[in-house]
Amino acid sequence: MTVNWSCLETVRDAAFGPPAEIAACTDAVLARHVAYCHGNSPFYRRRFAELALRPEDITCTADLARLPLTTKSDLEKCGEEFLCVPMREIVDICQTSGTTGLPVSMLQTENDLLRVSHNEALSFDGAGLTADDRVVVACALGRCFMAGLAYFEGLRQLGATVVRCGGGAPALLAEAVLAHRPTALVCVPSHAVELARELSTRGIEPRELGIHTLVCIGEPVRRPDLSSSALGSRLEALFGARVLGTYASTEMATAFAECVEGCGGHVHPHLMAVEIVDEQGVALPPGEVGEVVATPLGVTGMPLLRFRTGDIASLIDEPCACGRRTMRLGPVRGRRNHMLKIRGTTVYPAAVFDVLQEIPAVRNYYLEVYEDYDLSDRVRVVVGIDDVENAPTTEQITQRLRGRIRVVVEVCAASPDEVRSRTMLPGKRKPVRIFDHRQRRESGMEKV
Numbered sequence: 001m002t003v004n005w006s007c008l009e010t011v012r013d014a015a016f017g018p019p020a021e022i023a024a025c026t027d028a029v030l031a032r033h034v035a036y037c038h039g040n041s042p043f044y045r046r047r048f049a050e051l052a053l054r055p056e057d058i059t060c061t062a063d064l065a066r067l068p069l070t071t072k073s074d075l076e077k078c079g080e081e082f083l084c085v086p087m088r089e090i091v092d093i094c095q096t097s098g099t100t101g102l103p104v105s106m107l108q109t110e111n112d113l114l115r116v117s118h119n120e121a122l123s124f125d126g127a128g129l130t131a132d133d134r135v136v137v138a139c140a141l142g143r144c145f146m147a148g149l150a151y152f153e154g155l156r157q158l159g160a161t162v163v164r165c166g167g168g169a170p171a172l173l174a175e176a177v178l179a180h181r182p183t184a185l186v187c188v189p190s191h192a193v194e195l196a197r198e199l200s201t202r203g204i205e206p207r208e209l210g211i212h213t214l215v216c217i218g219e220p221v222r223r224p225d226l227s228s229s230a231l232g233s234r235l236e237a238l239f240g241a242r243v244l245g246t247y248a249s250t251e252m253a254t255a256f257a258e259c260v261e262g263c264g265g266h267v268h269p270h271l272m273a274v275e276i277v278d279e280q281g282v283a284l285p286p287g288e289v290g291e292v293v294a295t296p297l298g299v300t301g302m303p304l305l306r307f308r309t310g311d312i313a314s315l316i317d318e319p320c321a322c323g324r325r326t327m328r329l330g331p332v333r334g335r336r337n338h339m340l341k342i343r344g345t346t347v348y349p350a351a352v353f354d355v356l357q358e359i360p361a362v363r364n365y366y367l368e369v370y371e372d373y374d375l376s377d378r379v380r381v382v383v384g385i386d387d388v389e390n391a392p393t394t395e396q397i398t399q400r401l402r403g404r405i406r407v408v409v410e411v412c413a414a415s416p417d418e419v420r421s422r423t424m425l426p427g428k429r430k431p432v433r434i435f436d437h438r439q440r441r442e443s444g445m446e447k448v
Helices: 008-014 019-040 042-051 061-066 072-082 110-126 147-158 170-180 189-201 230-239 349-357 394-405 416-423
Strands: 090-095 105-109 134-137 161-164 184-187 213-216 242-249 254-258 272-277 290-296 307-313 340-342 345-347 362-373 376-385 410-414 434-436
Touching: 008 019, 008 110, 019 042, 019 061, 019 272, 042 072, 061 272, 090 110, 105 110, 110 147, 110 254, 134 147, 134 170, 147 161, 170 189, 184 189, 189 213, 189 230, 213 230, 230 242, 230 349, 242 307, 254 272, 340 376, 345 349, 349 362, 349 376, 349 394, 362 416, 376 394, 376 416, 394 410, 410 416
Parallel strands: 134 161, 134 184, 184 213, 213 242, 362 434, 376 410
Antiparallel strands: 090 105, 242 254, 272 290, 290 307, 340 345, 362 376
């Protein structure tokens, strides 16, 4: 199942073609992927047998509904049964961060690394980066994490110069930016804000550094209507740069990345079959909000079928302003197991964060979630306040939140350093913003 992953131009041109041809491409690759899983994965061979299904029964994305969802729990319990090749063919082991459960190892072949490189090169190409760019990658390349490795390999295939800075302290990131003068930055958005603050303390205006693009990972920079979030707008103003979002996971081994138009993450049709499903696992049409279910195509080490991500979003099937006619994934609104129910109102933490990001004096923040009474949650918002004299009071912040999310939540203030020490945990690639102390009422939901 080896594929030539070096043809960026051919794939780029195909994304501008008729939707029927794009869908046919996905279906053809999917059929080969299903046959490979059935023939080489003990887990999926058993699953097909239990359902009395044959590989020929799955010929298009719509047919995937005949299969049950693959969950994080399946990977935790049956990891070795997903492996499709002898261990001697494994060249890299990636591991999830364990944010929503036990860490899971995903074993990669040489083909899988080339595929990841191809995916990221295609994504960076869509974001307007070229071989002439110098890019600081501000996320870890070590500790078995996928992200930094994927970005490095993708930029290398694109021919760009890479500065492997890592996800360190703002002062270290500032030194790298000043020493190497990048034209683009790949980082967690809140880390970019801290970088801008560090540069400003040195008398340097971030927008004068010549950075034209920020590719943001791990935190949303866009609202559901595709407008810039408060955080995205803040970064645009600070750096005078184009701010684009990207969404991926170790298990998916594929990114949904925004092009220069910033209108949602493009689906690469030869690399991913994506569904949006409701709470019963039934596929929803474009525009409907549900859980992202991913089938990464062309993986040979540990391929997956219908992997349940736990993230909530919707698909967009309208042509993008860039001219591409591939499907796009809208901004992730939150995780399924982070959904809050506050006195009858459904709230995702991202809506709370968007309000907090609009308040200049709020530097850091996190949520604590507790059970209040049956079918309702109690939420405590902790904010790190800077410039206390000119900052709004906690009551004023409460009212601003109430105006946006329509419910009242408790707000407490602390110093930015106190909040940072709580959110920046060892071994985590991005700030931990949600501390969930609820006893789960729904089966299959994980405690964070």
